[in-house]
Amino acid sequence: MELLRDIARASRLIQHVEEWRELVIVQADKLDADASRVNLGVAAGMSPSKLYRILERHGRPKNRTPLTRLEILESAITAEGGEWDPARVIRTLESYGFETDDKGARALLRDLNRDRSLERKPGVGGRAIYLIPGAGREWLHVLDPKLDTVDEGPSTSARVSKLASEDTGSGRWWLGRKLKNMRAGDRLWIYFAAPEKKIAAMAEVCSEPYPAPAGSAKPYLVKAALHAKATEALQRDPVRLEAMANQHPQGCVGLADEDLALLLKHVAF
Structure with missing residues (x-):
């Protein structure tokens, strides 16, 4: 019986700590809107998907930035003189809290290419280079x-x-x-x-x-x-x-x- 009581006390303590950690995570996300959620997930010791579930439960949207994915890419591309590639897209998206991988980045680029937000051109070694279309061709x-x-x-x-x-x-x-x-x-x-x-x-x-x-x-x-x-x-x-x-x-x-x-x-x- 004593062991059962100890287990119950420990379980309640763990539950309280988990609840407290959730509140701290949410508060940190609110107070530092420019902080990387990748770093927040590392500090909390949890995967991005679990982190997003917690934040969404507390009314924090997965996309907390006022910029859309397209606006993020446009800003980054313009800063880089027009060239972009999937590996760098991944790093940019992750820095804004998006959960993505190489396949996801390629799919996003293809979508942006289809709606003509970006233009695909051949790159070195077969890798595509994506550009913001110019004013006229x-x-x-x-x-x-x-x-x-x-x-x-x-x-x-x-x-x-x-x-x-x-x-x-x-x-x-x-x-x-x-x-x-x-x-x-x-x-x-x-x-x-x-x-x-x-x-x-x-x-x-x-x-x-x-x-x-x-x-x-x-x-x-x-x-x-x-x-x-x-x-x-x-x-x-x-x-x-x-x-x-x-x-x-x-x-x-x-x-x-x-x-x-x-x-x-x-x-x-």
């Missing part, structure tokens, strides 16, 4: 007058120039594949594959790519409006293939930095 859009049409008409340099001068608004431009990073505000630099190989027009993208009607020659379309001033300048002084960094233009691809610098000189932006 530059695309080299190849037209073959023998194969392609613009607004249901021939895609010759002369006709495109005429359309630009008429200010007909946004037209439909064909795409052979869906360019998920293309969005309104980007620019299409129009390369004519025949009879002369040259960039001689520019259009401003007005929509994201969207599926073409069934049976179309190409699977996607994008709305873009010809830029009259730039097209006029490029008609007078086109950038010919021999001057371009991209010596094998095809389809619609990102414009090389060297070609953009050359084009901007020709249009005097």
